[in-house]
Amino acid sequence: MADRFKIRSTVKCDVLIIGAGGAGLRCAAEILERRPGARIIALTKVSHPQKSHTATAQGGLAAVDPRDPNDANIFHMFDTWKGSDCTADQNVVRKICESAWEQIIWLENRGMHFSRDPQGKLSKRTFGGHTRNFGEASAFRAVFEADRTGKGIMDTGWGECLKRGIHFIHQTVAVELLIEDRHCAGCIAFQQKNGTFVQILAKATVFASGGSGQVFKVTTNCRQNTGDGLALVMEAGLPVMDPEAVQFHPTGIVGPGILASETLRSVGGILRNKDEEPFMAKYAPKMKELAPRDLVARAIESEIREGRGVMNPDHQIQHVWIDLRHLPAEVHERQIPEVVSFFKHYVNLDPRTQLCPVRPSNHYHMGGIPTNEFGEVQDAGQQIVDGLYAVGECAAASFHGFNRLGTNSILELITMGKHIGDRIIERLERESSVRSDIAPCRFQEKFAGYFAAGGADHIGQIRNILRAVMTEKVSVFRTEAGILEAIETLRELDERARKTKLTQQSTAMNQELVQRWELDNLLAVSMAICQAALHRKESRGAHFRDDFPTRNDAFQYHTLVSTTDEFGKVELGRREVDMTIFGAKGENYEKFGLIERKY
Amino acid sequence: MTTYDLTLKVHRYDPDRDKSWVQTYQLTAGRILRFVDLLRKINDEQDPTLAWGSSCEHGQCGTCSMKINGKPLLACELLVENAVAQFGTTTFTLEPLGVAPVVRDLVIDTEKAYFRLDKVKPYIIRPKAQPGEGKEHLVDPKSLERYVTATRCINCFCCTEACIASHHNFLGPNAMLATIVRLMDDREEEKEERLKCLYSNEGVYRCHSSRACSHVCPKGIDVAHYIALAKAGAF
Numbered sequence: 016m017a018d019r020f021k022i023r024s025t026v027k028c029d030v031l032i033i034g035a036g037g038a039g040l041r042c043a044a045e046i047l048e049r050r051p052g053a054r055i056i057a058l059t060k061v062s063h064p065q066k067s068h069t070a071t072a073q074g075g076l077a078a079v080d081p082r083d084p085n086d087a088n089i090f091h092m093f094d095t096w097k098g099s100d101c102t103a104d105q106n107v108v109r110k111i112c113e114s115a116w117e118q119i120i121w122l123e124n125r126g127m128h129f130s131r132d133p134q135g136k137l138s139k140r141t142f143g144g145h146t147r148n149f150g151e152a153s154a155f156r157a158v159f160e161a162d163r164t165g166k167g168i169m170d171t172g173w174g175e176c177l178k179r180g181i182h183f184i185h186q187t188v189a190v191e192l193l194i195e196d197r198h199c200a201g202c203i204a205f206q207q208k209n210g211t212f213v214q215i216l217a218k219a220t221v222f223a224s225g226g227s228g229q230v231f232k233v234t235t236n237c238r239q240n241t242g243d244g245l246a247l248v249m250e251a252g253l254p255v256m257d258p259e260a261v262q263f264h265p266t267g268i269v270g271p272g273i274l275a276s277e278t279l280r281s282v283g284g285i286l287r288n289k290d291e292e293p294f295m296a297k298y299a300p301k302m303k304e305l306a307p308r309d310l311v312a313r314a315i316e317s318e319i320r321e322g323r324g325v326m327n328p329d330h331q332i333q334h335v336w337i338d339l340r341h342l343p344a345e346v347h348e349r350q351i352p353e354v355v356s357f358f359k360h361y362v363n364l365d366p367r368t369q370l371c372p373v374r375p376s377n378h379y380h381m382g383g384i385p386t387n388e389f390g391e392v393q394d395a396g397q398q399i400v401d402g403l404y405a406v407g408e409c410a411a412a413s414f415h416g417f418n419r420l421g422t423n424s425i426l427e428l429i430t431m432g433k434h435i436g437d438r439i440i441e442r443l444e445r446e447s448s449v450r451s452d453i454a455p456c457r458f459q460e461k462f463a464g465y466f467a468a469g470g471a472d473h474i475g476q477i478r479n480i481l482r483a484v485m486t487e488k489v490s491v492f493r494t495e496a497g498i499l500e501a502i503e504t505l506r507e508l509d510e511r512a513r514k515t516k517l518t519q520q521s522t523a524m525n526q527e528l529v530q531r532w533e534l535d536n537l538l539a540v541s542m543a544i545c546q547a548a549l550h551r552k553e554s555r556g557a558h559f560r561d562d563f564p565t566r567n568d569a570f571q572y573h574t575l576v577s578t579t580d581e582f583g584k585v586e587l588g589r590r591e592v593d594m595t596i597f598g599a600k601g602e603n604y605e606k607f608g609l610i611e612r613k614y
Numbered sequence: 615m616t617t618y619d620l621t622l623k624v625h626r627y628d629p630d631r632d633k634s635w636v637q638t639y640q641l642t643a644g645r646i647l648r649f650v651d652l653l654r655k656i657n658d659e660q661d662p663t664l665a666w667g668s669s670c671e672h673g674q675c676g677t678c679s680m681k682i683n684g685k686p687l688l689a690c691e692l693l694v695e696n697a698v699a700q701f702g703t704t705t706f707t708l709e710p711l712g713v714a715p716v717v718r719d720l721v722i723d724t725e726k727a728y729f730r731l732d733k734v735k736p737y738i739i740r741p742k743a744q745p746g747e748g749k750e751h752l753v754d755p756k757s758l759e760r761y762v763t764a765t766r767c768i769n770c771f772c773c774t775e776a777c778i779a780s781h782h783n784f785l786g787p788n789a790m791l792a793t794i795v796r797l798m799d800d801r802e803e804e805k806e807e808r809l810k811c812l813y814s815n816e817g818v819y820r821c822h823s824s825r826a827c828s829h830v831c832p833k834g835i836d837v838a839h840y841i842a843l844a845k846a847g848a849f
């Protein structure tokens with residue numbers, strides 16, 4: 016029996032990419048392009064890289080076109096800093112904004128099908144929070160591929176890697192990082208299809224495993240986003256940074272949580288409660304429906320909490336309505352056709368004649384694996400872990416601080432992906448061999464434990480309780496009492512999970528086994544979110560404490576959370592926010608001080 | 615609240631015993647649950663061993679394609695009440711696509727289905743020279759308009775499943791679409807290799823114009839139109 020958990024084979028490569036989404040593949044493509052013949056292995060948890068979450072990003076990616084006389088990198092940096100509520104790292108912000116356009120061109124020259132203006136140049140549109148002249152007027156800064164920009168990035172990254180001979184291992188999860196004395200030598204991976212474990216040794220390992228949205232019951236994220244990357248680094252004794260910084264989109268479609276874009280509100284959609292009363296004026300008298308994401312999300316959540324929500328009987332989820340009935344047919348047909356089709360597809364409603372159900376939906380994790388501006392992973396003492404990098408949504412460099420601006424995430428994937436590629440190329444010139452002396456020490460015991468448990472509980476039900484409690488207690492509104500309650504529930508669920516028996520003994524394509532493992536990851540990430548949220552007795556960006564509703568700059572730092580052997584007991588640390596733009600005292604430096612996040 | 619009493623007959627396969635069978639599940643579900651929600655409900659309430667695939671769960675990735683009452687479609691886009699109306703029954707047979715070997719139950723070896731795509735090189739083989747530093751190629755929106763719907767393909771393989779010719783030597787409609795896009799895209803200079811592939815003995819001449827591909831495409835792509843262009847020698 017124990018044979019099942021033996022390492023079947025060991026493979027060696029130059030670079031191991033854990034997660035073949037937009038970030039991982041941009042990094043791989045850079046290395047393959049400049050070092051043809053480099054041996055790169057990329058793991059993907061989904062059935063094929065193209066199925067990664069990046070493929071769902073709709074809106075666009077921000078980048079200042081150097082030919083645009085009205086826009087400038089400094090404005091993009093300012094918007095990002097302001098949006099982050101003064102917790103983005105300015106060295107990272109500068110690096111990403113300054114290399115943005117070059118990376119757009121990289122994608123275009125390799126065949127991404129960007130939308131075009133009548134002259135044939137890249138079309139641009141505006142997005143919430145993107146301004147010129149430090150907030151003066153909207154900036155047209157986002158390039159896009161219709162409503163499928165992420166898919167364009169995914170297709171291009173996948174195509175380029177395929178062209179240059181990457182080696183994919185599909186439907187495979189990293190289950191243990193091989194780390195010793197601040198050196199990473201690769202990972203142990205579990206191949207779901209045939210149920211076997213392999214050891215992959217690499218000169219450089221890049222974590223690019225994406226988000227953690229499945230922590231919450233209603234989310235825009237895909238089914239595989241269970242925060243595996245964060246859980247794995249914590250298990251390896253490394254911290255995660257700012258886990259409490261979680262973004263909620265105000266209008267997810269009930270029940271699955273599918274994103275209904277901001278455009279609905281900008282074209283005049285009105286939010287109504289169960290009595291069909293418009294309510295935004297109560298919360299934002301001037302801006303009403305056009306108030307920033309987090310404010311609208313809290314307004315909706317307040318209506319629901321005060322009993323003015325509506326229960327969807329099929330999905331058992333509370334929501335409010337968005338009213339689009341009064342909008343002219345032309346708006347429905349020309350400006351919001353995709354979202355209108357979502358309502359038709361997923362709730363079978365016609366927004367021209369019917370009210371549509373929406374509620375806040377988990378959307379993005381700003382927090383993640385702490386790295387420096389080169390994507391090198393840091394430990395709790397901010398020392399670099401040699402050979403380990405992180406990029407994309409699982410990483411926190413941090414470009415977004417406590418609140419991400421729309422269109423800044425997929426920009427981060429392609430810019431940081433490229434920069435980390437550069438860094439690894441330098442490394443490959445130095446390192447001639449992989450290290451094979453770091454032995455795995457956790458995964459066998461863990462997987463054997465899953466099969467040894469004998470209780471009659473149910474993994475799916477435990478996961479559902481976890482997701483419900485995180486949504487109720489630790490999402491849009493947080494209070495000390497609520498968070499403590501959630502922590503208690505997580506402890507109980509962890510106990511229950513340990514005792515739960517698996518129905519089937521086989522390891523091959525055993526979905527329940529993978530879900531059991533994911534449950535451990537969800538528990539670990541949820542606990543990190545709770546503990547950091549409890550500690551941060553202020554409100555900042557997307558983190559809102561009902562009991563501490565304003566920002567307190569004594570907390571202007573990044574939270575570091577490390578786990579201990581006891582579930583629920585964590586060690587907290589801090590990392591200072593980089594303020595080098597402010598510190599350089601150059602032109603407009605005062606815009607990069609501790610400014611208010613007011614729109 | 616409207617609910618439906620449903621019977622799902624699921625084609626199952628156990629790789630450990632190399633055994634196939636059809637298993638019947640009964641469940642009650644609300645009108646707007648999707649078929650992926652039903653499968654999850656079965657996992658949570660009746661049978662955690664039933665394996666099935668999904669990722670985005672909103673029609674953007676093509677992971678959840680399967681045959682429901684014989685029709686290839688995306689399980690994340692099919693609502694209970696629409697299914698009942700469309701098929702006129704509350705009994706549904708769920709089968710994996712036949713475009714690749716089954717791994718377990720409804721999960722197929724997608725990687726093997728993608729071999730068809732890999733053969734047509736789904737990227738720019740030989741890019742046109744870069745127009746200068748910091749500059750994009752100019753692409754006339756009218757020219758883009760001619761092939762932009764084809765770029766919406768998510769490789770769900772529903773068309774390939776529906777296409778009888780694809781079950782033999784033909785690489786299949788979505789693979790053809792991928793190469794046609796690059797034939798229509800001015801930024802690709804390697805037209806010759808593409809044409810060779812298009813007109814090879816695994817290429818468009820295998821198509822017998824049944825239009826099944828266009829009929830099933832969940833992204834509303836008129837796949838047969840592009841293939842007809844190729845057959846008419848438009849490139």
Ligand SMILES: Cc1cc2nc3c(=O)[nH]c(=O)nc-3n(C[C@H](O)[C@H](O)[C@H](O)COP(=O)(O)OP(=O)(O)OC[C@H]3O[C@@H](n4cnc5c(N)ncnc54)[C@H](O)[C@@H]3O)c2cc1C
Pocket residue numbers: 033034035036037038039058059060061064067068069070071072073074075076164165187188189190223224225226235236237239243244274378379406407408409421422423424425426428
């Ligand atoms: C509906 C929606 C719309 C969005 N729109 C925008 C937008 O318009 N603009 C914007 O900037 N951002 C947008 N975002 C956010 C953005 O899409 C994501 O943040 C981004 O795509 C994440 O990319 P990634 O490469 O980090 O991760 P992913 O694309 O999620 O890739 C992660 C990869 O890691 C793999 N993986 C996961 N766990 C493991 C493991 N344990 N072992 C091995 N592999 C693993 C996965 O299979 C996958 O291949 C949107 C998000 C959503 C949900």
Ligand code: SF4
Pocket residue numbers: 773776777778779780786787820821822823824825826827828837838841
């Ligand atoms: S039209 Fe051609 S490609 Fe499409 S299904 Fe019929 S035979 Fe297949």
Ligand code: SF4
Pocket residue numbers: 676766767768769770771772773774787788791830831832833834835837
């Ligand atoms: S053409 Fe349509 S049916 Fe065929 S793979 Fe693409 S999206 Fe699916």
Ligand code: FES
Pocket residue numbers: 667668669670671672673674675676677678679688689690691
């Ligand atoms: S799960 Fe992505 S299309 Fe259905």
